[in-house]
Amino acid sequence: MASSETAFAEAHRARGLAPFLRSQMRNIAPFLTLIFLSAFFAFASPSFATLDNLGNILTQVSVTGIIAVGLTFVILCAEIDLSIASIANVTGIAVAYFTLQESYVNIANIPLPGAVAIILSILLCALLGLVNALGLTVIGIPSFIMTLAMMQIAAGISALLVRGQIAYKVPSLITTLGSGSIGGIPWIVIVAAIMLLGGHLVLTYTRFGRYVYMVGGNREAAEYSGLNVKLILGAVMVISAVCSGIGGMLGVAHFGSAQQNEFDTYLLDSIAAVVVGGTSLFGGRGGIGNTIVGLFVLGVLNNGLDHVNIDSFLKILIRGLILLAALIINVYAQRLREKAAE
Amino acid sequence: MSAGRSPILELQGITKSFGGVEALRGVDFALLPGEIHGLVGENGAGKSTLMKIIAGVHTEFSGRFLIDGKETHFRSARDAHAAGIAMVHQELSVAPDLTVAENVFLGNQPTNALGLVQWRRMAREAGEQLARFGIDVDPMSRLGDLPIGLQQLIEIARVLFSGARIVILDEPTSALSPPEVERLFTTLRRLREDGTAIVFISHFIEDILLVSDTVTVFRNGRKVAETASAATSKGALIEAMIGRGGEALEHSYTDDLMLPQPSDSTVVLKADQLSLARSLKDVSFEARAGEVLGIYGFMGCGQQELSRILFGKLKPDGGTLVVDGTPKTFASTAAARRAGVALVPESRRDMLFHQEPVYKNISISILDRISSLLLKPTQERDIARRQVEQLQIRPPVVGLDLGMLSGGNQQKVALAKWLTYPPRLLVLCEPTRGMDVGAKNDVINIVRDLRARGLAIIVLSTEPETVLSLADRILVLKRGALVREFKNEPVSKDRLLEAA
Ligand SMILES: Nc1ncnc2c1ncn2[C@@H]1O[C@H](COP(=O)(O)OP(=O)(O)OP(=O)(O)O)[C@@H](O)[C@H]1O
Ligand SMILES: [Mg+2]
Numbered sequence: 001m002a003s004s005e006t007a008f009a010e011a012h013r014a015r016g017l018a019p020f021l022r023s024q025m026r027n028i029a030p031f032l033t034l035i036f037l038s039a040f041f042a043f044a045s046p047s048f049a050t051l052d053n054l055g056n057i058l059t060q061v062s063v064t065g066i067i068a069v070g071l072t073f074v075i076l077c078a079e080i081d082l083s084i085a086s087i088a089n090v091t092g093i094a095v096a097y098f099t100l101q102e103s104y105v106n107i108a109n110i111p112l113p114g115a116v117a118i119i120l121s122i123l124l125c126a127l128l129g130l131v132n133a134l135g136l137t138v139i140g141i142p143s144f145i146m147t148l149a150m151m152q153i154a155a156g157i158s159a160l161l162v163r164g165q166i167a168y169k170v171p172s173l174i175t176t177l178g179s180g181s182i183g184g185i186p187w188i189v190i191v192a193a194i195m196l197l198g199g200h201l202v203l204t205y206t207r208f209g210r211y212v213y214m215v216g217g218n219r220e221a222a223e224y225s226g227l228n229v230k231l232i233l234g235a236v237m238v239i240s241a242v243c244s245g246i247g248g249m250l251g252v253a254h255f256g257s258a259q260q261n262e263f264d265t266y267l268l269d270s271i272a273a274v275v276v277g278g279t280s281l282f283g284g285r286g287g288i289g290n291t292i293v294g295l296f297v298l299g300v301l302n303n304g305l306d307h308v309n310i311d312s313f314l315k316i317l318i319r320g321l322i323l324l325a326a327l328i329i330n331v332y333a334q335r336l337r338e339k340a341a342e
Numbered sequence: 343m344s345a346g347r348s349p350i351l352e353l354q355g356i357t358k359s360f361g362g363v364e365a366l367r368g369v370d371f372a373l374l375p376g377e378i379h380g381l382v383g384e385n386g387a388g389k390s391t392l393m394k395i396i397a398g399v400h401t402e403f404s405g406r407f408l409i410d411g412k413e414t415h416f417r418s419a420r421d422a423h424a425a426g427i428a429m430v431h432q433e434l435s436v437a438p439d440l441t442v443a444e445n446v447f448l449g450n451q452p453t454n455a456l457g458l459v460q461w462r463r464m465a466r467e468a469g470e471q472l473a474r475f476g477i478d479v480d481p482m483s484r485l486g487d488l489p490i491g492l493q494q495l496i497e498i499a500r501v502l503f504s505g506a507r508i509v510i511l512d513e514p515t516s517a518l519s520p521p522e523v524e525r526l527f528t529t530l531r532r533l534r535e536d537g538t539a540i541v542f543i544s545h546f547i548e549d550i551l552l553v554s555d556t557v558t559v560f561r562n563g564r565k566v567a568e569t570a571s572a573a574t575s576k577g578a579l580i581e582a583m584i585g586r587g588g589e590a591l592e593h594s595y596t597d598d599l600m601l602p603q604p605s606d607s608t609v610v611l612k613a614d615q616l617s618l619a620r621s622l623k624d625v626s627f628e629a630r631a632g633e634v635l636g637i638y639g640f641m642g643c644g645q646q647e648l649s650r651i652l653f654g655k656l657k658p659d660g661g662t663l664v665v666d667g668t669p670k671t672f673a674s675t676a677a678a679r680r681a682g683v684a685l686v687p688e689s690r691r692d693m694l695f696h697q698e699p700v701y702k703n704i705s706i707s708i709l710d711r712i713s714s715l716l717l718k719p720t721q722e723r724d725i726a727r728r729q730v731e732q733l734q735i736r737p738p739v740v741g742l743d744l745g746m747l748s749g750g751n752q753q754k755v756a757l758a759k760w761l762t763y764p765p766r767l768l769v770l771c772e773p774t775r776g777m778d779v780g781a782k783n784d785v786i787n788i789v790r791d792l793r794a795r796g797l798a799i800i801v802l803s804t805e806p807e808t809v810l811s812l813a814d815r816i817l818v819l820k821r822g823a824l825v826r827e828f829k830n831e832p833v834s835k836d837r838l839l840e841a842a
């Protein structure tokens with residue numbers, strides 16, 4: 001039985017290299033993009049391909065990486081979370097709000113012990129995630145709209161907390177994790193690596209992870225299998241908000257200040273990292289591995305453009321074009337895969 | 343038939359393999375204009391694969407392909423369409439989010455000089471076309487909201503009236519009830535008069551014999567027989583299909599069948615006065631442990647809605663459900679599953695994960711039984727392997743993506759997912775749809791075995807044969823109301839049809 005089964009499987013699998021590559025397009029294309037970009041910048045600038053610069057790139061993508069972990073869960077379920085950057089921002093501001101600031105900072109804040117400040121901030125982002133979750137599952141607002149509203153709500157809370165001021169101090173644990181380093185390796189890189197690894201383990205080896213893929217793959221079938229689809233969707237929205245919150249707290253420490261609109265670019269960057277890495281916008285395909293490749297593509301692109309001598313205004317356009325190319329590949333990879341499956 | 347006509351389509355020595363597995367081996371096939379050509383064969387015999395080659399879906403194969411005597415090679419389904427070939431696929435390929443009218447005109451909507459879609463004209467013409475086919479629906483309603491049988495009819499109508507010279511129907515009647523099937527056959531005969539060549543695939547051998555001029559039998563990727571329908575019989579065809587005497591397998595249920603004395607075992611489910619908008623009116627019944635309750639009715643009689651209510655997918659407007667003595671209102675399918683209810687719906691598309699391997703499809707509903715936090719892939723595969731073996735799912739490879747299985751084998755997977763930890767109440771909608779005679783028999787045996795293990799089973803079907811072959815007690819549902827109960831009395835296909 002077993003041997004005939006493997007023979008069968010082999011025969012089915014061995015369908016020539018071309019179809020295999022086509023079906024794996026989703027994973028291969030981002031990787032090729034990464035290699036191509038790295039080679040290009042290494043060739044174009046002697047300062048790019050150095051160990052120091054690799055460290056720079058890693059540090060630069062860390063905050064995006066932390067936020068993108070949760071977003072990967074959401075996109076795998078074929079939903080979207082547009083409130084990630086705002087939630088990161090409000091959580092970063094909250095943790096500063098609960099910390100004693102220097103006297104010249106003109107914020108009517110509530111100083112609390114560091115641990116309490118951190119816990120309250122995490123509760124805050126979890127709560128905002130829960131509101132997203134309830135809006136999506138109980139009321140039935142599409143995630144695109146619900147999180148768009150949340151984006152504004154979180155920005156509003158941020159504004160009320162800082163009132164146009166800038167806060168600098170955060171609990172010492174956060175300061176260390178955000179801007180300290182150990183043995184030459186920045187803590188923030190380590191935190192990002194641990195969270196990415198954790199996300200990967202959850203998605204690959206746990207029951208919940210399987211449910212995420214199945215709900216994303218075919219929501220109707222998941223429901224007919226008796227899965228609690230709403231619970232799973234709700235959970236990913238909360239996970240996304242908490243990851244954003246952690247990213248926001250460390251980001252504030254990393255930048256050295258907490259203020260309004262500090263994280264605005266992270267919305268696009270996080271979505272881009274997930275999608276460029278090859279996770280399907282239609283759900284069910286991809287994972288943290290893809291997100292990591294996407295993060296590097298983005299990191300190399302952002303960093304590399306600074307190493308070559310081109311008009312800095314042109315850089316913005318170039319980034320946009322490369323993202324567009326990656327999105328086109330994402331959509332085509334889906335079609336090619338369907339083609340290869342026939 | 344008549345030797346004078348030359349084939350409109352001719353295939354010679356077609357071989358098609360998916361990787362190392364040969365789905366077709368050296369098949370010759372010819373189609374004459376004005377003929378209805380029936381195609382039969384076991385699940386996985388290669389019927390759909392051959393038709394997909396003709397319709398330009400599979401473009402890589404070896405062998406000669408001639409249209410009107412000219413060698414042709416399609417590069418896509420569009421090429422085939424341009425050559426006048428249209429196909430109704432086994433899996434519905436409608437666009438559920440578009441309107442009925444848009445689906446009827448899919449790809450060639452009428453437009454005005456500015457290139458804008460002429461909605462009103464489209465709706466009117468779609469309505470007229472469907473009416474000619476006996477379908478009465480609002481052309482502007484969303485297709486996905488209609489019952490699956492109606493969706494299937496609309497897809498058939500689209501293909502039949504597309505003006506194609508070659509029409510391929512891959513198990514078109516699987517979701518239809520007798521009156522619709524009758525109407526379809528009338529239309530097919532009319533098209534035949536106009537010289538259209540029609541291929542008709544079905545597991546209903548009687549239908550094949552009734553409507554087709556020629557029958558071709560497939561077994562294991564080979565063509566094993568081709569005869570005039572008039573010169574063959576059901577038994578002979580089944581024998582050619584499965585290679586052994588098959589008459590015992592297929593019962594025709596035209597004679598009276600005696601239903602047993604109703605059981606007085608514990609009531610697992612009691613439905614009381616269920617009602618749902620325009621679909622169901624005061625439906626009350628009991629399902630007992632160790633009994634198979636059949637619910638028969640024509641398409642659109644409310645069966646689908648009823649099954650969804652039992653599984654917590656739809657909420658009834660009124661009425662109560664009592665499971666094992668406790669009243670329940672299922673907030674979700676998960677709640678229904680926890681209460682011990684399982685459903686196999688009639689649509690594979692809704693039930694299965696086509697891009698995932700077979701074993702994940704089988705294990706999905708029992709993951710919480712075999713693992714708490716971490717997955718146990720080895721155990722999952724073992725369980726799946728056991729089910730694959732028991733249901734004889736082909737190919738027997740649990741790691742294969744589900745989409746690579748033939749239609750009938752996918753249907754078996756849908757059943758397999760509930761069998762490892764049997765529920766208290768199993769609701770089966772069209773459990774044998776798309777299955778060959780052998781597989782149908784397997785399902786009958788499995789259901790009997792589950793009944794012997796004390797499950798309450800409800801079988802809902804629009805095929806009288808399915809209900810008759812499985813049920814101990816039969817309810818007839820007509821326009822949302824229960825109109826007749828058969829128990830402890832003789833019943834036959836005719837009696838059922840009459841009651842519905
Ligand atoms: N896309 C695919 N990839 C791999 N194998 C496939 C694919 N499609 C079909 N097959 C295999 O080819 C064989 C023939 O399948 P096909 O769908 O033609 O059967 P069928 O006669 O239509 O059966 P059914 O009555 O169940 O619909 C089966 O073994 C099936 O698993
Ligand atoms: Mg088929």
